[in-house]
Amino acid sequence: MAEGGNSILELGFDAAAALTQYTAVKLSANQTVTPVTAEGDAWIGIAQFAVTSGEILEGKGATVWLMGTSLIKVGTGGITLGNIVVMDASGQAVASNTGARPLGIALNTGVAGDLIPVLLTPGLPLIP
Numbered sequence: 001m002a003e004g005g006n007s008i009l010e011l012g013f014d015a016a017a018a019l020t021q022y023t024a025v026k027l028s029a030n031q032t033v034t035p036v037t038a039e040g041d042a043w044i045g046i047a048q049f050a051v052t053s054g055e056i057l058e059g060k061g062a063t064v065w066l067m068g069t070s071l072i073k074v075g076t077g078g079i080t081l082g083n084i085v086v087m088d089a090s091g092q093a094v095a096s097n098t099g100a101r102p103l104g105i106a107l108n109t110g111v112a113g114d115l116i117p118v119l120l121t122p123g124l125p126l127i128p
Helices: 053-057
Strands: 006-015 024-029 032-035 043-047 062-073 084-087 093-095 102-106 115-120
Touching: 024 062, 032 043, 043 115
Parallel strands: 006 032
Antiparallel strands: 006 062, 024 032, 024 043, 043 062, 062 115, 084 093, 084 102, 102 115
16 A cells, blocks of 8 residues: 655656656756656656646646655566665666666565655666
8 A cells, every 4th residue: 555755855847748647757957857768867856746748738837756755656577665766767666777876765565556655865876
């Protein structure tokens, strides 16, 4: 069962492309985010709500949690409690991989499609 997160730092951004709820995003321009597209992307945070292309045209922005604990959708392969997680090319949490940028520490175990809380660890270098 997914537990809620606890935001320490939450900011609003413009969305450059459609966003999926509880997936990682990266900066694409000043005060603008877009979905991550590679494991090594420099993520900025986790989108807390989905934003469609139509909503972007209507001016809807993105709420992004940058620090704290956030729910995130688990990708292929699942996640084990206490492990360092990274994101896949669709911004979902996956097990740590060489060349990937750490996203945080899993606070629950989950399988693909689950929502689990992750302690966000921004600013860490790529895993060698």
